[in-house]
Amino acid sequence: MTSVIQDLQKYANELVQSGLVVGAGGNLSMRDGEYMYISPSGYDLKEIADEEWVKVHIESGEIEGDLRPSSEVLMHLTCFRENHEIQAVLHAHPTYSVGVSSAGQNIPPLFPDFPAMVKKVGYIDYVIPTTHELAEKVSDLVMDHDVMIMRNHGVLTVGKTMKEAYFFMQLTEESAKVFTISTIFGGPRILTDEECLALRNLSSEKYRSKLLRE
Secondary structure, three states: OOHHHHHHHHHHHHHHHOOOOOOOOOEEEEEEOOEEEEOEOOOOHHHOOHHHOEEEEOOOOOEOOOOOEOOOHHHHHHHHHHOOOOOEEEEEOOHHHHHHHHOOOOOOOOOOHHHHHOOOEEEEOOOOOOOHHHHHHHHHHOOOOOEEEEOOOEEEEEEOOHHHHHHHHHHHHHHHHHHHHHHHOOOOOOOOHHHHHHHHOOHHHHHHHHHHOO
């Protein structure tokens, strides 16, 4: 089993165990040279066997084998084609993130880890999933956003490793959860731009970011 398949299996299980996806929802992929491996369509992520990850040529979109890739394959291919630094793509349906964004709200920086580790969050108004239109919306953001939040749909994160993409997903959902709770208790105090910049410049946070990419 290659290291790519090992990482995919590990984080597919993490997504399910953490409740970031339910049933056959969510999908993930990783670059492997000219190809990507992506979760197959219709599979519960925790039930994918090593040989069932679907191999797709990134430039041509040609699929190897008999299994169909995730219905969101266009979105994944777009990420790898547009940004060659991306090695991992993760799409999930985290409850609080979907809830907050579907209410027309953005997820603000409320605690240090979120602004320190996530450079930029983009938002995409509702587009029918699996379509070329959605892939085009992602294409507009993927060069300079770690996190793309699709209102009424889910969250897309990218990273130089799957560990990094997964961490971005966790931070986004935790931030949405904190925002929801703080709203119940009278409204949040949002970190200022100056405070966010200071957090990003901390040597400890730069070190943590480096570890996520190794």
